[in-house]
Amino acid sequence: MTDRHASVTRETAETEIDCRLVIDGDGESEVDTGIGFLDHMLDSFARHGLFDLELACDGDLEIDDHHTVEDVGIVLGQAFDEALGDRAGIRRFADRRVPMDEAQASVVVDVSGRPYFRFDGEFSQERIGGFTSRSRDTSRARWANTPA
Numbered sequence: 001m002t003d004r005h006a007s008v009t010r011e012t013a014e015t016e017i018d019c020r021l022v023i024d025g026d027g028e029s030e031v032d033t034g035i036g037f038l039d040h041m042l043d044s045f046a047r048h049g050l051f052d053l054e055l056a057c058d059g060d061l062e063i064d065d066h067h068t069v070e071d072v073g074i075v076l077g078q079a080f081d082e083a084l085g086d087r088a089g090i091r092r093f094a095d096r097r098v099p100m101d102e103a104q105a106s107v108v109v110d111v112s113g114r115p116y117f118r119f120d121g122e123f124s125q126e127r128i129g130g131f132t133s134r135s136r137d138t139s140r141a142r143w144a145n146t147p148a
Contacts, residue, residue, distance in 0.1 A: 006082035010075050014067035015059040021079040025052030033057040033072055035065055037131035042072075065131060087111060 004023040010016075029046035031039045031053060046053040055075070059068030084090070093110040110116075 006079040015071040017057045020054040022052035029053040
């Protein structure tokens with residue numbers, strides 16, 4: 001298999017993001033978005049998905065977390081699109097269920113280029129550290145809807 005990797009930089013009035021992704025990695029990550037819960041989720045994603053991910057974001061967190069969460073999702077979508085290239089040698093879709101402490105996570109992924117995102121779940125609190133629970137869908141929806 002070819003070396004599937006990408007480097008993406010995004011600069012807006014609200015954020016500056018640098019991302020390096022290796023799809024066929026070892027699950028190593030170095031993530032700093034300024035939002036501890038988002039860092040934790042991206043680290044878990046890389047570790048369990050065996051992706052190598054380096055992502056640094058300097059966002060306008062003094063305002064709120066929205067732009068950081070949204071722009072990180074856009075950059076991840078761009079990085080995966082670039083790293084996957086023509087998608088040769090991969091299966092178009094897959095699904096997985098994962099048992100966790102007090103929940104069961106389920107995901108279905110289709111890399112056909114027809115974006116769709118749905119989240120069924122609730123947070124029991126308004127904030128998890130610096131992450132507002134209303135932002136839960138923003139990053140994933142932007143990632144899913146980033147043009148391929």
